[in-house]
Amino acid sequence: MTDDFMGPPWQLDWVEAARTYRDALPEEVRKQVREGVTELVTARNPYLPQDELPTGLYLEPARSSRPRGPHILAFDRGRGWLRFTFVHRAEDPQIVVEEIFWQ
Structure with missing residues (x-):
């Protein structure tokens, strides 16, 4: 086993x-x-617990039956959100923002 784990960012x-909407x-x-x-992007685990986020942000799975699937990051105290997935590959792991909304 090696210590070649790719971590943040x-x-x-x-x-x-x-991107256009943003x-x-x-x-x-x-x-x-x-x-x-x-x-x-700087979290060790992008699906980090709620209590590690700054005030006004919260994070939850898009579907409770898929805890490692898409997640929702709410911002502006819930007035907006973005849906993202974390693609954890051996090379070049990345976060993909699929959708964003603000009202």
Whole structure:
């Protein structure tokens, strides 16, 4: 067994539609999205527990029956959310943001 485990910071990729939506948000909201995503890419486990997130952010599985599947990161005290998956490959593990919404 080797110690070649790739840890944080993880690579981050945005689905094109999510990136376009994110870029159209007001600057204040984009700042909150950046803060939330920064927490994900620097966490040892991107599906980190709720209590490790800053105030105003929370994290939960998209479906309780799939705890290692897509997750929802809510920001702006629940007014917005993004859905992401963590693709844990041997080479180049990454977080993929699939969808984002803000109201």
